[in-house]
Amino acid sequence: MLDSGISVLFLGRNFLRLLEGLWVTMRISLVAVILSIPLGILFGMFMTLKNPLTRAVSRVYLEFIRIMPQLVLLFIAYFGVTRAFGWNLSAELSAVIVFTLWGTAEMGDLVRGALISIPKHQYDSAAALGMSKVQTFGLIIVPQTMRRLIPLTINLTTRMIKTTSLVVLIGITEVLKVGKQIIDANRFDYPTAALWVYGVIFGLYFLACWPISSLAKKLEQRWR
Amino acid sequence: MGFWNQLNTEFMARYLPWYVDAAKLTVTIAFWGILFSLAVGLVCSVIRYYRVPVLHRIVAVYIELSRNTPLLVQLFFLYFGLPKLGIVLSAESCAIIGLTFLGGSYMAESLRSGLESIEKSQIESAQSLGMGQMLMMKEVIFPQALAISVPGVCANMIFLIKETSVVSGIALADLMYVTKDLIGLYYETDEALLMLVIAYLIILLPVSILASILERRLRYAGFGN
Numbered sequence: 001m002l003d004s005g006i007s008v009l010f011l012g013r014n015f016l017r018l019l020e021g022l023w024v025t026m027r028i029s030l031v032a033v034i035l036s037i038p039l040g041i042l043f044g045m046f047m048t049l050k051n052p053l054t055r056a057v058s059r060v061y062l063e064f065i066r067i068m069p070q071l072v073l074l075f076i077a078y079f080g081v082t083r084a085f086g087w088n089l090s091a092e093l094s095a096v097i098v099f100t101l102w103g104t105a106e107m108g109d110l111v112r113g114a115l116i117s118i119p120k121h122q123y124d125s126a127a128a129l130g131m132s133k134v135q136t137f138g139l140i141i142v143p144q145t146m147r148r149l150i151p152l153t154i155n156l157t158t159r160m161i162k163t164t165s166l167v168v169l170i171g172i173t174e175v176l177k178v179g180k181q182i183i184d185a186n187r188f189d190y191p192t193a194a195l196w197v198y199g200v201i202f203g204l205y206f207l208a209c210w211p212i213s214s215l216a217k218k219l220e221q222r223w224r
Numbered sequence: 225m226g227f228w229n230q231l232n233t234e235f236m237a238r239y240l241p242w243y244v245d246a247a248k249l250t251v252t253i254a255f256w257g258i259l260f261s262l263a264v265g266l267v268c269s270v271i272r273y274y275r276v277p278v279l280h281r282i283v284a285v286y287i288e289l290s291r292n293t294p295l296l297v298q299l300f301f302l303y304f305g306l307p308k309l310g311i312v313l314s315a316e317s318c319a320i321i322g323l324t325f326l327g328g329s330y331m332a333e334s335l336r337s338g339l340e341s342i343e344k345s346q347i348e349s350a351q352s353l354g355m356g357q358m359l360m361m362k363e364v365i366f367p368q369a370l371a372i373s374v375p376g377v378c379a380n381m382i383f384l385i386k387e388t389s390v391v392s393g394i395a396l397a398d399l400m401y402v403t404k405d406l407i408g409l410y411y412e413t414d415e416a417l418l419m420l421v422i423a424y425l426i427i428l429l430p431v432s433i434l435a436s437i438l439e440r441r442l443r444y445a446g447f448g449n
Contacts, residue, residue, distance in 0.1 A: 005308065067382075067428050068421065069389035071400055076417055083413040158292065165294035169393055169400075176300060183304075195308035198301040202293055209292035 005192030009200060014182050018197075021175035022204055025167060028092065029160040032099035036160075037153065039100065040107020047112045058108070065105040071166050073098045078170045095167045103160060110152045114145040147223040154216035158209045165205070175201055236415050239406060246402040247423050253316065253398070254385045254427075257323030261384060262377070264324055265331025272332065273339045283332070290329035296390045298322045303394040319391040323384055330380045338373030339365065371442045378435035385428060399423050 009015050047058045065073070077094040081087055089097070118141055126136040168176045179197040186193050268283045290298075302318040313321065342365050350360040392401035399420055406416040 067386075067432060068424060069386040069400075071389040071392075072420060072424060075400070075403060075420065079407055079413050080417045083411075162292075162294040165296045166390060168296070169390070176297065179300075192308040195301075195305040198297070198305040202297050202301050205293045205297055206289060210288060213292055 005196045008190040008193045021178035024174040025164040029164045035100045036103025036107045039104040043108030044111020091170045091172045114148045151216045151220040158213045242402050246399045250398045253319045254388045256320045260324040261327025261331045264328030268332035269335035287329040295326050315396045327384045334373045334376030338369035375439045
């Protein structure tokens with residue numbers, strides 16, 4: 001009985017379709033990460049400004065994005081924005097927007113943390129050596145923040161991949177949805193398909209995230 | 225502001241009880257999930273800390289599996305997959321088990337980093353005072369380790385409360401589910417979403433504020449600095 005369930009995966013293009021479904025969420029997370037990195041760096045620098053107004057604005061933005069479950073943000077972008085402004089955003093576009101806003105907030109906080117961890121004497125020493133602002137940043141500050149930032153950014157990528165699995169709940173056809181279609185189409189011939197299909201999806205996510213998070217852990221240990 | 229004036233307050237009043245019930249469900253699942261996560265996390269962190277043979281390898285595999293897969297996929301497997309093996313669980317049990325499976329590893333990592341930050345001199349001093357393994361754990365290691373891991377544990381709690389939002393995927397009538405239902409039934413999108421955001425703020429803000437107060441207080445509990 002049980003061994004019949006797994007063969008559903010090798011029926012027709014089923015396994016390939018699952019991979020295509022996984023690619024849909026991966027694509028959303030990749031685009032969001034690629035947009036979040038530059039935006040997050042800018043936001044992180046913005047957060048270190050001493051101006052009380054910019055501080056308040058960035059604080060409210062960060063806290064709101066952080067405290068709301070990502071699914072709530074997705075609902076606001078997908079259902080709310082359409083209603084409020086009459087923009088008909090596709091589900092995928094609203095997902096990219098939400099994950100970019102979220103990624104920018106998270107990345108910004110990482111950048112801020114890395115920037116304020118550089119002791120002030122590093123700036124002073126650079127100035128004492130007659131370095132210009134550009135030289136100070138390019139040769140002293142950026143290389144030091146990078147060591148902290150790169151592992152954390154890689155970690156953010158795996159979090160992004162895991163979190164984008166939520167998009168099935170706003171109706172995007174990704175790996176879980178494709179899995180459900182396969183199960184439903186083969187309900188009578190392969191009644192145990194659900195176990196195998198969802199088990200394989202679990203495995204696919206693990207195979208996608210595990211190498212990335214292991215890399216982050218290795219880099220973190222090496223650069224400590 | 226146009227947005228506030230156009231709100232259908234009568235609609236909001238009528239469906240407030242739905243949100244109260246849904247919030248209760250969210251809080252209940254989060255409560256049990258966090259409690260069991262702490263228990264699982266504590267056991268796993270002690271196993272990892274003392275490198276208990278065989279078990280610590282199993283725990284390491286569990287932690288990697290749980291941290292590298294999304295909760296929604298875990299829930300789908302528990303709720304739709306396991307019944308095919310004859311294991312039928314209610315949606316609530318699935319949600320709590322799933323949350324524990326996910327949260328256990330996060331808690332384990334936070335608690336372990338607390339345990340590992342205890343300096344060797346502390347353990348050696350305790351031994352030189354003639355303390356046994358249990359007494360040392362109770363009086364020396366745990367109080368300090370817990371204080372250090374509080375910020376991590378609090379962050380995990382907030383994370384787990386937020387993660388409960390995905391249980392609507394297995395047809396539990398939580399806040400997300402009710403909101404989607406109301407949007408689908410009546411198209412009162414603004415009202416439904418506003419109540420959703422407020423409900424989560426009411427649940428999460430106190431936890432988040434409490435966490436930062438606790439963190440500030442325990443910062444002085446560290447030894448030597």
